[in-house]
Amino acid sequence: AVASIAGPLLGGTFAEHLHWSLIFWINIPLGLVAMAIINKPLRKLPIAAKHHRIDGLGALLLVAATALLLLALNWGGSEYPWLSREIFGLLACSAVIWSAFALRLLRAAEPLISLEVLGNPIVLAGTLSLFLLQAANIGLAVYLPVYLQSILGLSASESGTAMLGLMLGTVAGATFSGRTIARVVHYKRIAMVGVTFAILCLGILGLVAGHASLLIVEILTTCIGLGSGTTFPVATVSVQNAVDQAHLGVATGVLTFLRSLGSALGVAILGAVALGYGLPLAGEGTQAASTAVEALAFVMIFFTAAAMLVMALVALVLMPEKPLRGHPEAPVLAD
Structure with missing residues (x-):
């Protein structure tokens, strides 16, 4: 609740009186503080008795597909026209990798996201x-x-x-x-x-x-x-x-x-x-x-x-x- 209220106030102050880039840089000290706060409680959590294999290939496909989609969404209309070859290419590549990720979910022994x-x-x-x-x-x-x-x-x-x-x-x-x-x-x-x-x-x-x-x-x-x-x-x-x-x-x-x-x-x-x-x-x-x-x-x-x-x-x-x-x-x- 405090963060939701403080965010717009700090963002407006940074943009008008200091520099807009501070809205990004401030996340570094805040992130370090958050990591320090949660580190000790997380160490107390019980460790699962069953060992699992992380689907590295599935994770890689998910990251790649998401990254290409986000690039298309951010560049569309600003860096390139929405109907340009660049945006179409990013979306097409993203769709192909999303399809590969879906196939990976069906075939992996322990998929990244459970089908259930x-x-x-x-x-x-x-x-x-x-x-x-x-x-x-x-x-x-x-x-x-x-x-x-x-x-x-x-x-x-x-x-x-x-x-x-x-x-x-x-x-x-x-x-x-x-x-x-x-x-x-x-x-x-x-x-x-x-x-x-x-x-x-x-x-x-x-x-x-x-x-x-x-x-x-x-x-x-x-x-x-x-x-x-x-x-x-x-x-x-x-x-x-x-x-x-x-x-x-x-x-x-x-x-x-x-x-x-x-x-x-x-x-x-x-x-x-x-x-x-x-x-x-x-x-x-x-x-x-x-x-x-x-x-x-x-x-x-x-x-x-x-x-x-x-x-x-x-x-x-x-x-x-x-x-x-x-x-x-x-x-x-x-x-």
Whole structure:
């Protein structure tokens, strides 16, 4: 919660008063501190009695396929046109390696990702919902400061402060959801109601993007964060609850990996929308675009993010609901 709040504030301060590159360099000391904190507790964890063989080839294929896909998503529309040979070549190579990775999963004695985990419908729907939700949230977190600066005229540090509504709402939604899950039978409905609320608020933000006041934007973004934040605990707990203890780490790893991939995909998609409507990519300034063009671009950006949330909602609706482990007769507080 503290990190979610401090991140935008520090990022805006670094960009305006110091240097933008500090948002990357600061991760080195923070990472070292995190490693020092978790090192001792991790050493106390029991060592599994059964020995496993790590599928090195599968890991190599996964890294290569992901790297090529991320390069295509980051370079598309900025370094090269989306329909250029370079981007097409990266995507084609990525698709081939993804196919090889899929074959490796089928043939390896101990595949990197268990087929039992991948075939679980709860894992599939839960990870897909978080993948889409993260794509919308991170894409919004990247382009909302651009909107605040170009349309509302805020400075970099002021736009960072204005992002607090979205971050606080997300933290509040996730906290409420996490504390409520074990107390209800149909816990999935918490996320379904939350995402529906976020979709409505994001749609309203798209409708008023060209003439909204800062107060309206703050209220709407706080509500968006509040609604979307409810999904993170629900999807995570659902996925972890759907597999046995032996596959818990793999299922959690798949969930985390797809969340990260969704972040990159969301920024790329919204970046393509921005370029398509004449808005420069985030971080490249907006001097060349007129106010009307900027407003239209942000309307489409917000609507696209809302469409991602709609797909996340569909995944949640389709996700089977399994009684939580350890709570077979949880009382119904909301049915």
